[in-house]
Amino acid sequence: NVRTGRKAPAIALAALVLLGAFVLSLRTAAAADNPTQDPASFWNHLTTHFAQAAHLSPPRLARAYALVHVAIYDGLLASGRTHDGDPSQVAVAAGAASEVLTYLFPNNAGAIAENETARAASVQAQNPGVVVSGLNFGHMVGRMVVVHGQNDGSDAVFTGPIPTGPCIWTGVNPVEPTAGSWKTWIETSGAEVQPLAPYACGSQADLNDIQTELAAQAALTQDQIATVHEWAVPLAPTIWDNVAISRISSGGLSVFQSARILAYLNIGMYDGLVSTWLAKYTFWSARPFMRIPGFTTVIPTPNFPGYISAHATVSGVASVVLGEIFPVFADYFGSQANEAAMSRLWGGIHFPQDDDQGLVVGRAIGALVVEDMMGPAHTFVFPIAMAGLAVGWAAALTSVVTDPVGDAMRTPGIVGPSYLDIVKASITLSHGQLVFVMDLAAPIPNSPPLLPPGVALIDWAWQLNTDPTKTVCGFPGGPGAALCIPVEFIVIIFWDGTSFTGMLIDRRPLLTGGDASLTAVPFNINGSEVTASLSGATIDSPSSFGWRALTDIWSAGFGTDSFHAPDFAPDTGFAPWPS
Numbered sequence: 001n002v003r004t005g006r007k008a009p010a011i012a013l014a015a016l017v018l019l020g021a022f023v024l025s026l027r028t029a030a031a032a033d034n035p036t037q038d039p040a041s042f043w044n045h046l047t048t049h050f051a052q053a054a055h056l057s058p059p060r061l062a063r064a065y066a067l068v069h070v071a072i073y074d075g076l077l078a079s080g081r082t083h084d085g086d087p088s089q090v091a092v093a094a095g096a097a098s099e100v101l102t103y104l105f106p107n108n109a110g111a112i113a114e115n116e117t118a119r120a121a122s123v124q125a126q127n128p129g130v131v132v133s134g135l136n137f138g139h140m141v142g143r144m145v146v147v148h149g150q151n152d153g154s155d156a157v158f159t160g161p162i163p164t165g166p167c168i169w170t171g172v173n174p175v176e177p178t179a180g181s182w183k184t185w186i187e188t189s190g191a192e193v194q195p196l197a198p199y200a201c202g203s204q205a206d207l208n209d210i211q212t213e214l215a216a217q218a219a220l221t222q223d224q225i226a227t228v229h230e231w232a233v234p235l236a237p238t239i240w241d242n243v244a245i246s247r248i249s250s251g252g253l254s255v256f257q258s259a260r261i262l263a264y265l266n267i268g269m270y271d272g273l274v275s276t277w278l279a280k281y282t283f284w285s286a287r288p289f290m291r292i293p294g295f296t297t298v299i300p301t302p303n304f305p306g307y308i309s310a311h312a313t314v315s316g317v318a319s320v321v322l323g324e325i326f327p328v329f330a331d332y333f334g335s336q337a338n339e340a341a342m343s344r345l346w347g348g349i350h351f352p353q354d355d356d357q358g359l360v361v362g363r364a365i366g367a368l369v370v371e372d373m374m375g376p377a378h379t380f381v382f383p384i385a386m387a388g389l390a391v392g393w394a395a396a397l398t399s400v401v402t403d404p405v406g407d408a409m410r411t412p413g414i415v416g417p418s419y420l421d422i423v424k425a426s427i428t429l430s431h432g433q434l435v436f437v438m439d440l441a442a443p444i445p446n447s448p449p450l451l452p453p454g455v456a457l458i459d460w461a462w463q464l465n466t467d468p469t470k471t472v473c474g475f476p477g478g479p480g481a482a483l484c485i486p487v488e489f490i491v492i493i494f495w496d497g498t499s500f501t502g503m504l505i506d507r508r509p510l511l512t513g514g515d516a517s518l519t520a521v522p523f524n525i526n527g528s529e530v531t532a533s534l535s536g537a538t539i540d541s542p543s544s545f546g547w548r549a550l551t552d553i554w555s556a557g558f559g560t561d562s563f564h565a566p567d568f569a570p571d572t573g574f575a576p577w578p579s
Contacts, residue, residue, distance in 0.1 A: 039093030039119070040072050040259040041245045043101075046115060048238055050105040058310050059179040059277055060154070062237045062270040064104050066185065066263075067149050071096035073263035074382040075141040076256050079134070087123035088134035089255045094119040095138020096145070103146040140437075141382045147443070147527035148381050152183040162284070167201035167291065169284045169305040176304070180278025185267035185380060186368050190274035193364045195357035198285050198307045209351040213288050216345050217295075224346045225298055231343040232299045236311045237269045239340075240318035243333075247326055260373075265321050267380070268369035272317040272362050273310060279361070280305040288348055297348035309350045309358035312341035316362020317369065324370045337362070383524050398428040399547065399577040403569035405441050408551065416553075416566040417451070418442030419528070420458065425549035425569045427462065427577055429536055436462045436491050436532045438549050443527035450497050457554040459494035460530050463487040465546035465574050466539060472507045475516040478561040486546075489539050491532050493523050496557075500525065502532055506539075546574030 037045075047068050051061050075096040076089060098116035102109045116135070124131050156178040162169075180190045187193060199206040231239070244265050248258045285307035289295045315337035323330030341355035401424070408421035421441035428435045438460055448458060465486045476490065477483025490505040502523035507516050523532040536542075549569045555562035 038255050038258045040262045043097035050108050057176050059176050059273045062273045065266040066270040067100050068097050069263040069266045070380045071100045071142045071145040073259045074379040075138045076259050078382045087126040088130045090123045091120050091131045091134030092138040095135040096142040099139045099142025100145050144381050144526045154182050167286050169286050170290050174304050177281045182274050184271045184274050187271045190278040193275050195279050195308050195361050198283050212352050228298050228343045228347040231340050236314040264373045268317040268321050269314045272313040272365045276310045276313045279308050283307050299347045301349045306354050309344050309354040311344050312355045312358025313362035315340035316359040317366040320363050320366025321369050399579040400426040401569045401575045408567040419444045420551040420566045422567045422569040433533050434536050438530040440528040448495050456557040457494050457496050459492050459552045461492040462549050464489040466542045472510050474510045476558040545577050547577050548574050
């Protein structure tokens with residue numbers, strides 16, 4: 001009995017691996033940190049360390065795990081580093097995870113950097129160039145995941161009100177009341193899978209739930225009390241991550257398999273908690289101690305509404321996902337999910353329907369995760385079309401320039417918008433592909449205003465001087481001399497008030513009276529980072545050239561001389577490529 005926007009598929013019986021007997025207690029199956037641990041497991045434990053020190057709420061803990069593991073998985077998949085023995089696997093994971101962790105835990109930036117350095121150093125001797133390039137690629141993927149995190153709604157502020165009435169939660173300062181609106185990974189939103197409405201207050205079913213809770217407390221055994229405490233600390237996502245890491249370690253799985261398992265497990269648990277929190281703050285159901293006079297709990301009651309149980313939902317998700325990956329343990333995982341749910345009843349902090357519906361919701365979300373997991377491999381944030389950037393790292397050539405913040409002038413003396421203010425720009429050749437990257441002082445809006453009024457276009461561009469002996473006049477300027485510059489090629493991404501477009505302008509035909517040649521190029525805008533790429537052969541694969549990045553405001557559009565460049569990087573002249 002669950003409301004869902006799409007039919008959940010039956011769980012497939014295909015397995016990724018078959019392992020031996022399950023010998024560790026599920027709730028204590030934490031793998032020890034060690035330098036040789038597979039990257040995903042290592043960074044999972046480091047995430048746990050920082051998250052526990054920060055006392056993150058269940059949704060924020062799950063969000064942290066999901067962001068870190070998506071970065072690692074996307075980095076390995078997009079880079080093609082899916083086979084063990086490649087030192088860049090460690091480097092990509094280190095760059096991606098450290099980038100995300102620094103965003104999540106800025107006060108621990110020093111410790112995070114030390115761990116990144118140590119992980120890279122452990123494989124540096126095998127191929128220093130590949131390791132450095134792997135770190136850089138990992139950081140690029142990590143930055144994209146950070147942008148996702150900055151836009152997932154987790155900064156929403158609760159403005160109330162808290163409802164009142166019979167059977168309604170009566171606490172103050174509820175934990176994460178907006179988490180039900182956070183952006184999900186597999187579900188279309190937290191609303192896709194929701195429980196049935198709780199029993200009507202005072203109905204016979206509601207009163208039966210109260211009696212079941214009282215009977216459970218009256219009959220508690222020492223074993224049940226021990227189980228309550230075992231499931232209470234650490235939080236459920238950490239418990240199930242430890243289970244997965246134990247299976248990964250004992251099963252001899254590859255680095256990529258580990259990354260894939262932990263990515264899907266954690267995005268599933270995160271989605272489960274988003275759905276759970278939506279239900280909690282839709283119904284605002286009271287906890288047992290709020291409805292039963294003199295009621296005493298075994299463990300403290302968390303400071304948020306009861307319906308539905310987060311432990312039950314997370315355990316429902318995890319048992320389905322891990323049961324698909326390790327089918328020999330599927331029944332055991334299912335029984336442990338049931339025990340996790342029962343532990344909240346025995347602990348006195350949930351009514352039976354909280355736990356029952358939590359399991360139903362969790363298992364439905366777990367089925368959606370399995371459906372995606374068993375489909376074609378795909379990244380979650382990093383554009384797979386840009387995967388070729390990581391190929392041929394050892395031969396990568398690059399040039400990077402930095403630029404002061406705050407020097408973008410909309411018009412002389414008037415500072416322009418920060419998304420036209422270049423902070424850093426680079427051009428890298430990797431496996432025949434030229435990759436253009438521009439970091440800005442602020443994210444580019446989804447629909448940037450064309451300011452001042454009357455502006456036709458704004459753009460972000462890289463100008464290439466491949467032949468210092470030539471000066472080319474004309475397009476994208478007018479036919480006069482206003483844009484006579486030693487630039488043969490311009491890679492440009494522009495906004496015309498309706499859409500973004502990326503293109504390469506080959507200006508060489510202008511030298512002989514022809515028209516500039518325009519070719520579409522793939523590009524990507526992720527917050528404050530703009531990226532484009534093209535084959536080096538497109539510009540005749542020069543061994544060196546000069547270049548600069550710039551932003552432009554066009555009052556009357558291309559083909560005119562009505563333009564102004566708010567910012568250049570470098571501010572004067574051209575930077576050498578490679579450098």
